Amino acid sequence: MMNSTPTVDTNAVEARALTVVRGDRTVLHGLDFTIEPGRITGLLGPSGCGKSTLVRAVVGTQAKATGTLDVLGRPAGHPALRPRVGYVTQAPSVYTDLTVRQNLDYFAAVLRPGHRHRAAREDTVTRAIGDVDLAGRADALAGELSGGQLSRVSLAVALLGTPELLVLDEPTVGLDPVLRRDLWNLFHTLAAERGTTVLVSSHVMDEAERCHRLLLMRDGAILADDTPDTLRTSTGSATVEEAFLHLVDQAADTRQETAR
Numbered sequence: 001m002m003n004s005t006p007t008v009d010t011n012a013v014e015a016r017a018l019t020v021v022r023g024d025r026t027v028l029h030g031l032d033f034t035i036e037p038g039r040i041t042g043l044l045g046p047s048g049c050g051k052s053t054l055v056r057a058v059v060g061t062q063a064k065a066t067g068t069l070d071v072l073g074r075p076a077g078h079p080a081l082r083p084r085v086g087y088v089t090q091a092p093s094v095y096t097d098l099t100v101r102q103n104l105d106y107f108a109a110v111l112r113p114g115h116r117h118r119a120a121r122e123d124t125v126t127r128a129i130g131d132v133d134l135a136g137r138a139d140a141l142a143g144e145l146s147g148g149q150l151s152r153v154s155l156a157v158a159l160l161g162t163p164e165l166l167v168l169d170e171p172t173v174g175l176d177p178v179l180r181r182d183l184w185n186l187f188h189t190l191a192a193e194r195g196t197t198v199l200v201s202s203h204v205m206d207e208a209e210r211c212h213r214l215l216l217m218r219d220g221a222i223l224a225d226d227t228p229d230t231l232r233t234s235t236g237s238a239t240v241e242e243a244f245l246h247l248v249d250q251a252a253d254t255r256q257e258t259a260r
Contacts, residue, residue, distance in 0.1 A: 011036060012038075012072060012197040013033075013035035013072075013165070013199070014033075014069075014070045015068065016068040016069075017030045017031075018067040018069050019066045020066075022064070026220060027053045030067065031221070035197065035213075038191055038197055039212040040200065040211045041197075041212065041215060042207065042208050042210070044203070044215070052170075057069055058167055059076070059087045059167050071085065072085070072164055083161045083163075085164070085166075086161060086167065088155050092154045093157065094150060094154055096142045097141065098141070099138065099140060099141055100140060100156075101125060104125040104128055104156055105125055108124055108125050111160055124160055128157075128159045129156055132152040134153065148176065148179045155186075162194070163196065166187075166190065166197070166198050167199045168187075168198065169201050172184075172204070184210045187210075205241035206241070208228055209239075209240060213227055214228060214231060214240065221251075223247040228240050
């Protein structure tokens, strides 16, 4: 069970000794890290390194997580966090037999039920559709949209509650370069203009350059927690990808020395 108590810490997310064991395999190895508010933090690493498990732990859907994990001053998964945290999974989470607007109307009603909230819901839905640039497809069935458009509908759903923390699990995988650029521009707008904290996972290393801060992961451990500039400088690398590979080799050398 996750052990934690509410705090008034200024960090959006704070983890201490966060561990997840699945069967006989340890997926996350006692992670310690913090995520600053109002910034874009990239969770970067190869497929299978534990990124999705960490994301699920942050949003409170990961079973059998131990250690301490506070999100917006509350234990991860606390009911009070539901309207404050937006979560976009890898697979689009929308109903394909409904239009874009009908999907958003439905999820908005779940967030704010009752007739007295109808006007506010309509405004929120219109704003979210505009945020993801789908105004021209608002009345199209979700099942008729492209994969990239479906991803944007899922993002619009997550933005309905104007979340303080937006958690995105590989949101740009399989998208064309133009759409990837547009989504990253939106992430920066949310952070700069609305103060939204954005945690975005990816295995595409060039996206690291778009983040304010990076958590570099491999084999369920965090290799580095720093800014892209500092990582490049400290490893003498030209890119974050080169810095990551340097850190991987460094960790391997350390393990070999320890085993001797």
